[in-house]
Amino acid sequence: SQQGEEDPQALSIQEGENATMNCSYKTSINNLQWYRQNSGRGLVHLILIRSNEREKHSGRLRVTLDTSKKSSSLLITASRAADTASYFCATVRNDYKLSFGAGTTVTVRA
Amino acid sequence: DGGITQSPKYLFRKEGQNVTLSCEQNLNHDAMYWYRQDPGQGLRLIYYSQIVNDFQKGDIAEGYSVSREKKESFPLTVTSAQKNPTAFYLCASSMMDNSFSGNTIYFGEGSWLTVV
Numbered sequence: 001s002q003q004g005e006e007d008p009q010a011l012s013i014q015e016g017e018n019a020t021m022n023c024s025y026k027t028s029i030n031n032l033q034w035y036r037q038n039s040g041r042g043l044v045h046l047i048l049i050r051s052n053e054r055e056k057h058s059g060r061l062r063v064t065l066d067t068s069k070k071s072s073s074l075l076i077t078a079s080r081a082a083d084t085a086s087y088f089c090a091t092v093r094n095d096y097k098l099s100f101g102a103g104t105t106v107t108v109r110a
Numbered sequence: 111d112g113g114i115t116q117s118p119k120y121l122f123r124k125e126g127q128n129v130t131l132s133c134e135q136n137l138n139h140d141a142m143y144w145y146r147q148d149p150g151q152g153l154r155l156i157y158y159s160q161i162v163n164d165f166q167k168g169d170i171a172e173g174y175s176v177s178r179e180k181k182e183s184f185p186l187t188v189t190s191a192q193k194n195p196t197a198f199y200l201c202a203s204s205m206m207d208n209s210f211s212g213n214t215i216y217f218g219e220g221s222w223l224t225v226v
Contacts, residue, residue, distance in 0.1 A: 006152075033214070033215065035215075035217075040198070040220070040222075041219060041220065042200060042217040042218055042219045042220050043153075043200065043202075043215075043217040044217075045214045045215065045216070048213075048214060088152060088153065090215065092213075092215075095160075095166075096141050096158070096160055096204075096206060097155070097158060097166075097168070098143055098155065098158070098202070098204075098215060099155060099169075100145070100152045100153040100154075100155075101152050102151060102152035103151075103152050
């Protein structure tokens with residue numbers, strides 16, 4: 001079964017708008033990571049947040065982590081057409097098992 | 111250049127055949143992983159390895175086998191026992207940090223396997 005579950009499954013926004021997606025997970029984690037995947041390609045690492053951190057920023061990306069609710073969110077501000085992709089959250093346990101959710105497909109309309 | 115190399119990019123398999131997907135990394139990473147991705151779906155963990163000569167089953171290990179004879183190599187064999195092997199396969203690696211500070215996972219470009 002999937003450790004992480006992203007919500008929503010798909011998101012369509014206008015260029016310049018913000019995109020927010022959520023991830024929920026089931027077991028204790030060491031850290032949580034967000035990745036982007038363009039169709040038919042490998043995954044590209046976006047940002048990592050450790051279990052003792054609550055918020056992290058990287059450029060136009062903002063990630064939050066609430067370990068009490070076992071959830072995380074990824075916010076992409078001022079979206080661009082190039083942000084069109086699938087976004088996945090991945091949880092890393094203390095035994096280094098790395099599990100992914102089903103992903104959120106984001107479409108940015110010009 | 112440092113990175114993870116998967117080969118072949120595209121592979122066709124006849125029913126009943128075993129095939130092996132190659133994954134090599136020159137990042138000196140300890141941990142390596144294999145994932146399967148079906149169209150429009152997320153990644154499902156097949157096997158992972160934290161150290162040479164040791165590996166653990168993931169969530170969908172049935173019909174697959176791996177070996178970790180060298181730190182830089184983690185080949186995946188898709189056996190004839192795998193009933194529906196057509197998918198996109200992704201290999202990944204990462205450092206292992208004893209302080210549990212968290213390490214980025216690096217992915218290869220993937221291999222497409224089709225059963226004909």
